[in-house]
Amino acid sequence: MESKKLNIITxxxxxxxxxxxxxxxxxxxxxxxxxxxPSAEQVFxxxxxxxxxxxxxxxYKTLETFVENELINKVSSPGGTMRYDAKRKHHNHIYITNxxxxxxxxxxxxxxxxxxxxxKKKFSNLNITDIKLQIKGEKVNPSKGISIT
Amino acid sequence: MESKKLNIITxxxxxxxxxxxxxxxxxxxxxxxxxxxPSAEQVFxxxxxxxxxxxxxxxYKTLETFVENELINKVSSPGGTMRYDAKRKHHNHIYITNxxxxxxxxxxxxxxxxxxxxxKKKFSNLNITDIKLQIKGEKVNPSKGISIT
DNA sequence: CTCCAAATAAGAATTATTATTATTTAGTAA
DNA sequence: TTACTAAATAATAATAATTCTTATTTGGAG
Numbered sequence: 283m284e285s286k287k288l289n290i291i292t293x294x295x296x297x298x299x300x301x302x303x304x305x306x307x308x309x310x311x312x313x314x315x316x317x318x319x320p321s322a323e324q325v326f327x328x329x330x331x332x333x334x335x336x337x338x339x340x341x342y343k344t345l346e347t348f349v350e351n352e353l354i355n356k357v358s359s360p361g362g363t364m365r366y367d368a369k370r371k372h373h374n375h376i377y378i379t380n381x382x383x384x385x386x387x388x389x390x391x392x393x394x395x396x397x398x399x400x401x402k403k404k405f406s407n408l409n410i411t412d413i414k415l416q417i418k419g420e421k422v423n424p425s426k427g428i429s430i431t
Numbered sequence: 432m433e434s435k436k437l438n439i440i441t442x443x444x445x446x447x448x449x450x451x452x453x454x455x456x457x458x459x460x461x462x463x464x465x466x467x468x469p470s471a472e473q474v475f476x477x478x479x480x481x482x483x484x485x486x487x488x489x490x491y492k493t494l495e496t497f498v499e500n501e502l503i504n505k506v507s508s509p510g511g512t513m514r515y516d517a518k519r520k521h522h523n524h525i526y527i528t529n530x531x532x533x534x535x536x537x538x539x540x541x542x543x544x545x546x547x548x549x550x551k552k553k554f555s556n557l558n559i560t561d562i563k564l565q566i567k568g569e570k571v572n573p574s575k576g577i578s579i580t
Numbered sequence: 581c582t583c584c585a586a587a588t589a590a591g592a593a594t595t596a597t598t599a600t601t602a603t604t605t606a607g608t609a610a
Numbered sequence: 611t612t613a614c615t616a617a618a619t620a621a622t623a624a625t626a627a628t629t630c631t632t633a634t635t636t637g638g639a640g
Contacts, residue, residue: 301585301587303588303636322628337591339588340587344588346629347587357509362627363628376557395548399541403580404579408527409570409571412568413564415545415562415563416565417561417562421558422556422557426556450605450617451606454618455618471596472595486619486621488598488620491596512597513597583640584637586636587637590633593628593630594630597626599623599625601620601622603619603620604619604620605616607615608614608615608616609612609613609614
């Protein structure tokens with residue numbers, strides 16, 4: 283199963299004509315394995331114990347390469363630093379201001395409503411590439427999670 | 432009329448119990464006068480010719496003071512730097528990726544739809560402080576403006 | 581197996597922002 | 611008005627995040 287996962291990654295990379303390197307595999311895995319929207323620094327922290335030779339600059343560059351190849355997303359956060367997340371289905375973000383977390387909020391119904399509404403508007407000279415909702419809030423109890431019904 | 436504008440500013444400042452200083456008046460005016468969501472650096476550029484003694488650090492600190500006192504907003508941008516804008520009616524942002532501009536998109540009807548939709552959802556442990564739409568796109572013709580109908 | 585364009589490591593450089601500290605000033609109260 | 615004090619500012623150092631540079635290494639085509 284480890285090798286299966288590895289296989290998926292190598293396929294993804296070669297589909298984008300990217301050289302398959304140990305660094306790229308490790309960084310890609312690190313971003314995929316978490317839903318925590320890590321910063322480059324956090325990706326580096328996550329991988330460095332098992333891969334002490336991978337440098338922070340490489341992590342930055344590798345992440346940037348993935349963004350250019352649309353394998354992951356790069357999002358700005360109210361905290362000021364850039365955060366990365368695995369590119370999956372379209373989703374919105376909830377910024378938790380008191381813990382600096384970014385949560386995903388997936389809501390297909392909402393996306394449809396938004397699409398639908400904005401399509402009726404005419405934006406001249408603008409080519410819209412993405413529409414997402416940005417919810418900002420704070421955890422009432424920072425040590426507990428958030429659930430949505 | 433200059434003095435009238437000045438009067439408005441001094442009233443705003445004293446309402447927040449902020450000392451009325453030349454630096455604050457100038458920075459406040461600079462942010463109010465543009466709808467371009469300037470960075471701290473851009474505010475500095477805008478004022479420095481007429482106020483060569485105001486330092487960049489003061490601009491940063493003054494803007495931060497205004498944010499704390501809810502006179503202006505601070506928003507992150509895909510470009511990575513923080514941008515400021517006059518706090519007015521609730522509005523959404525359109526990030527123009529090929530020119531790095533941030534446009535306002537005010538739409539009360541849309542806000543109501545969103546509020547309404549999200550109120551039906553139950554987010555436990557989350558105190559929502561802001562909901563805004565983030566539209567990303569690029570100008571087809573970078574030298575021209577964007578109009579919305 | 582060889583070769584070369586592309587990728588990486590290491591660290592310097594740059595950019596954005598915050599912190600420090602000595603000096604100045606707004607507002608208050610005599 | 612003047613004197614006082616807490617707050618604000620100027621100048622600059624420090625820090626944090628990110629990008630650049632360059633010498634070295636390596637994946638993969640042939």
